[in-house]
Amino acid sequence: MRSKAAELGICAGHIICTGDLAAYCAEPRQTVELIRDWGIHVVMGNCEQSLALEKPDCGCGFDEGSACSVLSIGWYQYANQAIDLDSRRWMGDLPRSITFQIKDYRFRVVHGSVTSINQFVFPSTPTDIKSRQIKRADAEVVIGGHSGIPFGQLIEDKIWLNAGVIGLPANDGTSDGWYMLLEPVDDGCLASWHRLQYDARISHGSTLAAGMSEYAQALTDGLWPSMDILPVDERANQGRRLDIAPLHFGF
Template identity: 40%
Template sequence: MRVQDLGVLQGPVLFFGGPYSNLQATHAVLDQARIRNATPVCTGDVVAYCGRPAETVAAIRAAGCAVVAGNCEVQLARGAADCGCGFAEGTTCDLLSVGWFGYANRHIGQDDRVWMSTLPAIVIFTHHGARYAVLHGGATDIARFVWSTSPDTVFAEEWATVEAIVGPVDHVVAGHSGIPFQRDVGAGTWINAGVIGMPPHDGSRTTVFATLNGGAVSFHRLTYDVATAVRDMEAVGLTQGYHSALCSGYWPSEDVLPPDLRVSRASG
C-alpha cells in the first residue's frame, strides 16, 4: 500500500473530496485554498458523475496538491469496467454508474491513468504536534462507506488497520461517503471532509470542504457556478439524475445511505 508523507505542515490545511469531474467546483475550492493560504489535500474521486473529467484532472494536477487514490482513480488506472463502489446489482446507484463511469472512461487519457496509478492510498503529515492520516473510504477497503452513524466496531477496525500501515495517528481524514462529519472514536477523531462535486444530500446547492487551522477542524460551504456545471453534464448526455442533484441538493437515489441518514424524499 503506497503511503506519501508530507512531513510537518505549519500553516492551514484544506481538505476536500470528490471533485467528481465538476470543473467549476474544483476551480472554486482551489481558489479557497489560495485565498486561505492553505495546503490543499484531496481525499480522492477526482473523476465521477459530472461532465468535465479530463479538465478536472488537469486542474488538480496543475495545482500540485496531494491526492489520495479514490476507487474511481484505481479503477480507471486499471482499465476496469466500473467504478468499484460495490453497489448491489440492480440498485439505482449501480444502474446510474454505468452512464457516468462509461463517459469518464472514454475521456481520460493514458497519461492521466498513469498519474492515477501512482497516487498513494494514504497520505500522512504532522500538524501542531498531532499526526494525521488521510485516506479515501477505509483502510480495509478503499470503497468502504463509513458514516457518522456507523458502529464503533467499524471505526475501531479501520483505525487499527491504518495504524498497522503507518503507525500511531491522532486523527484520520476520509472522504468517499459524501456527507461530512467529525466523530470522536476513542482512539482519536475521524473526520470526513465531505465532497465538493455533489451537495451533501441536504437540499442545498452548495457543497462542503474542511479546513485545519491551529489544530482545529472547521467545515465550510462551497459556492460555485452550478448552472454551468449542469450545462456541461447536459451537453454530453449525463442526464440520468446527478445533474438534477446539483440543483435540488438531493442525490438521485438514497440506496447507498444507511436508513438513519435518509431524508425520504425524491430528488427530482
C-alpha cells in the same frame, strides 16, 4: 476551490484531496488536468484505481442492480472515454494513503477506510467499526472520503473526519460543495467544515448535455438521485440543510 484556497492563503502543498476526481459529472478530463496543474496532494480513490487499470466499472462498491450501480454505468463510461493514457498513469501512481503531523497528532488520509478503498463510512456507521479502522491506521486521526457526507466524530481518544465533497452536494437540499480546514490551536487542533458556493447552473448544463440528467438535477436541487448506499439515519436527513459545528480536539 482553487480560488478559495488562494483567498485563504493556503498553498498547494497544504491541500489534500481524498480521491474520486472523475466521478458523476461532465468535466472529468478538465478536473484531472486542473488538479494536476494545481499540484495538491491526492489519495487514490476507487475511481482512479479503476480508470488506471481500465476496469469496466467504477469499483464504488454499489450493490449489483441497485440504482446507484445502474446510474454509475453512464457516468463511468463517460469518464473512461474522456481520460487519456497519461492521466491514467498518473492515477495509477497515486498513494493509497497519506500521513502527516500537526503538533503531536498523526493523521492518516484514505479514500474509503484504512483497509478498503471503497468502504462507505457515514456519521451513523457504528463506532466499533470506526475504532477498528483507526487502530489499523497507526494514527490519532483518520480522514476519509467516498461517502459524500461531511462530518467529524470523537471516538474515545481518536478522531474520524470526512471533509465532504467539492463537486457534488451533500444531499442536504443545497447546491453547495464542502471542504474542511485543519488548524493547530494552543491546546490541540480544530477541524471546521465550510460550504463552497458556486454557480451550479454551468455544471448542470454540461452534465445534462452529456446525458447524465439525474446528476445534473442533483447539482442544482442538492438531492442525490439514489440513496441506496445510505443507512437509515442518513436517508432520513435528505433535504435537511447541514450545519456542522467545528470539532476541537486535544490529547
